[in-house]
Each structure stands twice: as structure tokens, then as C-alpha cells.
Amino acid sequence: MDLVAHLEDRLLFAVPKKGRLYEQCLALLKGCDIQFRRNNRLDIAISTNLPIALVFLPAADIPRFVGEGRVSLGITGVDQVAESLMDVDCPIDLNFGACKLQVQVPEMGPYTDPKQLIGKNIVTSFTSLTAEYFRKLEGKANGEPLDTKIKFVGGSVEAACALGVADAIVDLVESGETMRAAGLKPIDTLLHTSAHLIQSKNPSHPEIVDMIKSRLNGVLAAKKFVLCNYNAPRDKLEDLLKITPGRRAATVSPLDDDEWVAVSSMIEQKKMATIMDSLQTTGATDILVLSISNCRV
Structure with missing residues (x-):
């Protein structure tokens, strides 16, 4: 440094x-x-x-x-x-x-259970995690030598089985397409990661750390949520707020018509269409959804 x-x-x-x-x-x-x-x-x-x-x-x-x-x-x-x-x-x-760290073996090979790999050759970029995994499979204490042979490869790990240098691999898998193309299948997952x-x-500079974390949370919330605005009959408000409770609470504002209120609430973007359908069915009108470019929550 x-x-x-x-x-x-x-x-x-x-x-x-x-x-x-x-x-x-x-x-x-x-x-x-x-x-x-x-x-x-x-x-x-x-x-x-x-x-x-x-x-x-x-x-x-x-x-x-x-x-x-x-x-x-x-x-x-x-x-x-x-x-x-x-x-x-x-x-x-x-x-x-997001992806998974998985044990992958040849699709047409004899292995279906990770315990069958004890004593075999395993190729990976994650030697510490792989050693910990096989230590548990073998029932070995820390410091005891493993029966399984773990070899480090920095890249193209999926080729190791086809090239005859490994019986199985431990590697990150996103969609699984690369592994399937290499003739491999998963038989266990060590961890999920993102x-x-x-x-x-x-x-x-702890004050800058706090500022960055606040900004990151704002950007992530803006990606996850949208702002839903609608008009609600007062006699249906309780039921409508169950659909859009907001992160802490929805904002409810009076309208000129005493029998109606305006509601504003953050909702999850991936549930947007279903929520709009439910609002309309329950009696809401003038339903608008607005994107959020950034926020602090």
C-alpha cells in the first residue's frame, strides 16, 4: 500500500x-x-x-x-x-x-453424494472453504490432515474434470450454464453469496463511512421501491392501507371531498402490478406509480 x-x-x-x-x-x-x-x-x-x-x-x-x-x-x-x-x-x-458455491461433478460420472468424494481429487479457487467442507465430511479436527486432496486453480476451474486433473470441483455458479456446458452437475451447495x-x-473517517452507508441504502431502496399514490374512500381506507402499509406508515392526506383521502406509500417494485390490481378491486381510484431516483430511508 x-x-x-x-x-x-x-x-x-x-x-x-x-x-x-x-x-x-x-x-x-x-x-x-x-x-x-x-x-x-x-x-x-x-x-x-x-x-x-x-x-x-x-x-x-x-x-x-x-x-x-x-x-x-x-x-x-x-x-x-x-x-x-x-x-x-x-x-x-x-x-x-448473487451466486452459489457448489460441489460439481461430471454429469455422467459415478458420484451422486459428496461423501463419495472423500479421498478424491478436488480442484477449486476456494481452498479454505473447500477444506472446511471436507473436514466436516471426514469428521476431522482442525489441523488433522485430510484424506481428500484439494488443489488450487485460479481460473477455468470447470475444465478440471474434463482434463482429468479432478474428480470434482468446487466453484461459483450463477446460472449454471457454464457448468452444464462443461458436462457438470451440482451435488451440494457450500454457501449462497452476493x-x-x-x-x-x-x-x-467514520463520518464518511456513515455517509456512504446512508447513500448506499438510499440507492438500494430506490431500486427496490416505487412510490404509489392513489385516492381512497374513507370507508375503505383501513382495507387499502393493509395493501400499502408503507415502510413505516403510509402518508394519508385530506382532499376537498370529506369522503375521500389521498394516500402515498412506498411499495416493492416487483409486486407493483399485483398491488395496483388489489387497490383497484378494493375501491381505490387514480392509482399512480412513480419511480424513485434516490432517497434516504
């Missing part, structure tokens, strides 16, 4: 430098109004509007830099956090990059 020794006055924020999380991280930073210009030949970018320096690192390295304390915040998968064995906080699930904001136990 000598490159950032002169950045003592800035909070260091690590983000993946490439791969499946990179583009979504950039969109998230934009939504939080963290402005910066990145030179593609450099792995550090200075924010132009906040006392922050972005450090672009491999996703697998981010937990270590955050866990050792010099970098206060990072974005990476919880799979990488678990694999690193670093003690960091994971305060916010960013709701992207991208998280991770935080040092002793971050610098």
Missing part, C-alpha cells in the same frame, strides 16, 4: 478492478455521487467531490486489505470474505452478484 501512503486525509474504498462485479460497482458509486476519473493504467482514483480514494483490486484481495485496516471500506462477495478468513463487518447486502459492502473493524 505504499502507493497510497500520501492519502492519509482520504478514506480508502476498495472496489473490484474487473470481472462480474466491476460494472455494477461503478453504477452504484455513480448513484452515491462519488465522482472520480480513473486512468486505466492506475489502480487508484481520487474522488473529485469527496475526501475518498478508490483502490481497484482483485475481488479476492479486498477482504485482506479491509481486514488489515488500512482500507476502510470495500465491495466484494461474501464468498471472498469467508475464504479470506479475515475479520470484517458486512453491513450491507448490495443485492447483485456482493456486500464490507467494513474495517476500525475504519478511518
